[in-house]
Amino acid sequence: MPRSPLALAALATVAVPGLDAFDVRRPAQPGTDFDVAVVIDSTRRRWVVRAPQHATAGAALEAEVALIASLAAQTEAGSLPFAVPQPVGFAHLPEGGRAAVHAEIPGEPLRIETLLPGPGLAASVGRAIAALHELPTSLVEDAGLPVYDAAAYRERRQAEVDEAARTGKVPPGLLRRWEAQLEDVALWRFTPTVVHGDLSGDRVLVRDGAVSGILGWGDTVVADPADDLSWLLVGAAPDAADSIMEAYQLRRTELIDPHLARRAMLAGELALARWLMYGVRSGSDDVVQDAVGMLEDLDAHTRETADAENVSYA
Structure with a gap:
């Protein structure tokens, strides 16, 4: 049975000592593998609490946690032009596993049908994915995630x-x-490059015409960079897809992959x-x-x- 928002808020207060929950809300697009809620504290800061619904989701969360600290360091160093959901606390669950809490990343899910050609959001999406693909593959290897x-x-x-x-x-x-x-x-x-492995409009957050964050890192691998671009080339208008690819290629330092x-x-x-x-x-x-x-x-x-x-x- 899905956990109620109040139950998730209680987990958040356990995970983050001192968090004074003032309000709790379901996200606009709840996931299918996690119970998710947005907790607003007494200072109006917003926190996201995620509790896995089953063992497979719990394993994906643990894989993500092992990687995310390294990704956050890349954001702080300027290598990644977007934020990642870095956990600030955990709460153990009665059935096993644990819930994680992170500060909410400002932004709205990307609506792929709104992408337009040119140097705006489409180019920002291309640069964001290219920056991800430029990361050292050792980040994924060190986290114990698959390498192909x-x-x-x-x-x-x-x-x-x-x-x-x-x-x-x-x-x-x-x-x-x-x-x-x-x-x-x-x-x-x-x-092969670092590949997110599950990119979609729900995973990519945008704010002020640029990518502000990327969520859901549990399927990250070292593999074919084409996988992270497929949803865009299939779903975006052809001229917008051209802008994405142009910005992507300009940001990559590897030789062009024909x-x-x-x-x-x-x-x-x-x-x-x-x-x-x-x-x-x-x-x-x-x-x-x-x-x-x-x-x-x-x-x-x-x-x-x-x-x-x-x-x-x-």
């Missing part, structure tokens, strides 16, 4: 496609398309395969049907594009 080289990550993607194929629910044309890209060795020659955008688009497509497998594993017919419908739509779109460009994946 390019070959291992390609194999991981192949395994995802193989698993989805065994369901018989992925259109054959899509499978051939994915296989062709996974077999293109040149496409997978990239330098296949970055192509892998990012593939990652966006493979997210549908993962959604399908989530539905299969959880036994949710609604999720499976939703995933199948999106895969069929994607297959129709890619066939139309291939016909227009005279490309075959047979």
Whole structure:
């Protein structure tokens, strides 16, 4: 059963000695893996308390905690142009695990449909992700989080496609398309970077036309930087996506990756395969049907594009 806001406020007062809770509110967009509340103290400071709803979420929280202090130090040093949710206290939970409390980062969730081309917010998003990808990979290694080289990550993607194929629910044309890209060795020659691993509009906070914070670091890995860009290239208007990528490339010090955008688009497509497998594993017919419908739509779109460009994946 989800914890009530009052219960979460009580956890916050345990986690942060001296915190005098004056008011408590649910966030505008509560998560599905954590019970979350915003606690306002007597001085009107705002604090976020997060309590995991299950053991997997608790493990993700602990992974995040191990990394976040290093990220906060990078923010203080000026290497990251945004804030991260650094915990200031913890409260142990009766069922095991612990809740964490951090100061609320000012800002609103990014609405990707509002991104416009030019040097404004779109460019700020590109620079923020590029700064993340410039971080030393040792930060992730030292936190005990997964590290992949390019070959291992390609194999991981192949395994995802193989698993989805065994369901018989992925259109054959899509499978051939994915296989062709996974077999293109040149496409997978990239330098692994620190990757957030779960970026979305809810994770990216904006204020005054710039990225103010990034949340949810429990899935951070060293892997393909294209993964952090896929949701933007898939969801943003093409001219806004161009501004994001231009700002991103200008901020990166690594050599240009000629296949970055192509892998990012593939990652966006493979997210549908993962959604399908989530539905299969959880036994949710609604999720499976939703995933199948999106895969069929994607297959129709890619066939139309291939016909227009005279490309075959047979």
